[in-house]
Amino acid sequence: MSTEDVLLLIDSVRCKKQDGSLFVMTTRIAWATKGKKSSFSVDIHYADIKSQKISPEGKSKVQLQIILHAGDAINFHFNASDPNRSIKERDQVKELLQSLLPKFRKTVNKDLEEKTKLMQQDAQLFSLYKELVVGGVISSEEFWSNRQPSSSDSVQQLGISAAFLGAIQPQADGCNSIRYNLTADIIDSIFRTYPEVKKKHSDMVPDKLSESDFWSRFFQSHYLHRDQLVATGCNSNDLFADCASSDSFKATLVNGVSDPLLDLTLMKDNLSLEESDEATPSSSNQTHQANLNMIRRFNNHSSMILKSLTRKRDSQSPVQDASQRKQMRIQESIRNEDLLDSDKSSTINLNISNVQQYMQGPTPSAHCDGRLARTQDTTYLMDAMSEWEPRLTNVISSEDAERVMVELSPGGSLIAPLQTGSINALLDPASMDELRAMYVTLSEILRHFWSCFPVTSPQLEQKLVRLVNHLNGFKSNRVDQFQMKLRRLGVDADVSHQLNTMVFKSIAKYEQWLSKRQSMLR
Secondary structure, three states, X not given: OOOOOEEEEEEEXXXXXXXXXXXXXXXXXXXXXXXXXXXXXXXXXXXXXXXEEEOOOOOOOEEEEEEEOOOOEEEEEEOOOOHHHHHHHHHHHHHHHHHHHHHHOOOOOHHHHHHHHHHHHOHHHHHHHHHHHHOOOOOHHHHOOOOOOOHHHHOOOOOOOOOOOOOOOOEEOOOOOEEOOOOXXXXXXXXXXXXXXXXXXXXHOOOOOOHHHHHHHHHOOOOOOOOOOOOOOOOOOOOOHHHHOHHHHHHHHHHHOOOOOOOOOOOXXXXXXXXXXXOOOOOOOHHHHHHHHHHHHHHHHHHHHHHHHHHHHHHHOOOOOHHHHHHHHHHHHHOXXXXXXXXXXXXXXXXXXXXXXXXXXXXXXOOOOHHHHHHHHHHHHHHHHHOOOOOOOOOOOHHHHHXXXXXXXXXXXXXXXXXXXXXXXXXXXXXXXXXXXXHHHHHHHHHHHHOOOOOOOHHHHHHHHHHHHHHHHHHHHHHHHHHHHHHHOOOOOOOOHHHHHHHHHHHHHHHHHHHHHHHHHO
């Protein structure tokens, strides 16, 4: 049992179909089986908790569910003799957790969760990560540079229901007040709908306000009910008073809609020349003002949708200023394809000096023999090679490169088989798995090794030195030891010849670069 302070102790709590006691402490929540309070059967740190949920009202079981970042969920069933007492104890634990969790909230990146899931599913990838990243050979960013999860871009984010706030059913507690049951999904929907509220939450909670106080002031704020309230002023103590400024609406509309000929901030039709663009309706016409507020909200929502849809397209398109966009938009509006002349296809006349030679094709000359033709071909090839410039970015695809590596590896169609038999017949399954793992590891190391050339920065030079040192250790600790183990088992074939060749070629390249660099420094 830990000596940590216990903030709340609730007896008669079932977990995993067993009776026990629930402990809410300063850094974790724990549960112990009845009669065994010296040790905890369930021990959860607050940093590992993603969210909490409670059972709906009217259910026979009063439960509290703890959802972890790892995806697991743990249910606590409050089964006191009095159902009202169970609800009260459950609410006490929930409110205490609401005040404690923000202090230990751990921001988990979605990419990190996907990478962790990939390594849990692929033991070979996890072993490679430990050897290269944990071993300090390469950084984590370099390791994941060509292994980005493909599902992150294809998964579409779920939309938000227009009536998600109306689905929250407030409950009266009998003291002239109401209570809202907010889940993690509802809070996320509020943050996505009202970005200013998310900013306020990060600034105020938990340093200045508790979680419950923040949401109480939000539901009482003029900002939330600004579509129904038509009063020009609001309470000076309103925490969200600055969130409801019209300037934020205008900025969102301007940034969300890229059409320079469309003004969503204009709220009046058929304006005469004498009327001002900033004219506002009479204060007595409250119905008209409420309608204008609703129209602004609809336009703001539409602009946010358009902005989310065009964000990826705008990032790939060249940057243009406002004047260029306006000119292009005007040209598109006045251009009519039906009124334009059809483009006539331009043709080039073929000028043939000798029609007979053109019809019969080239014929070999009498004085031209095969040796002269080969000499001319060789000269042409040498001239072409002297003018050839490498294009490092124009390479084959990763699938073709992997296919070639497989064919060039032992057992491939381009590698001659061993004289003493195939590798599968020589090695047992465990040795085959070890050999395969060494090939995968060495291929990853060499991929980073060859990507360092040409060495154009001190960072690449440091990375190259680390990789060479790791290559030497890999050969002596992995390849040589594996070959010695096979010899003890009676296998005389040199199955690691290809591995040694790959290492020697890399070391020779490094020594060549090192000698050239030293000669330049002299």
